[in-house]
Amino acid sequence: MHQCPTCNAAIWIGQSYCSTCDRYLPDPGEEDRFCPQCRIGVGPQQKFCHKCFTSLAERPGVSSPAPAGELRFLSWVPAILIGAVMVIMVLFLNIYILK
Numbered sequence: 001m002h003q004c005p006t007c008n009a010a011i012w013i014g015q016s017y018c019s020t021c022d023r024y025l026p027d028p029g030e031e032d033r034f035c036p037q038c039r040i041g042v043g044p045q046q047k048f049c050h051k052c053f054t055s056l057a058e059r060p061g062v063s064s065p066a067p068a069g070e071l072r073f074l075s076w077v078p079a080i081l082i083g084a085v086m087v088i089m090v091l092f093l094n095i096y097i098l099k
Contacts, residue, residue, distance in 0.1 A: 022051050
């Protein structure tokens, strides 16, 4: 059994998309192509991203380079910070306001 190049999940031969991370699984020798909005791997014939539904129409002079691992990580930072602030607010309310 093969593994997804992004998340290392087990994949079957001939599978087009990883069932764990939704990445398009290109055939050997096929050029990698990525959504300009969410940076997920997409197929060469796709017109819209299968994750965020952004149009994948090629614009002259604009390419879709491979996503950086740091960018994927940084997209979660705001959500983690917002969640931490909410937890602190709930604890503050329970301790000082709702005694």
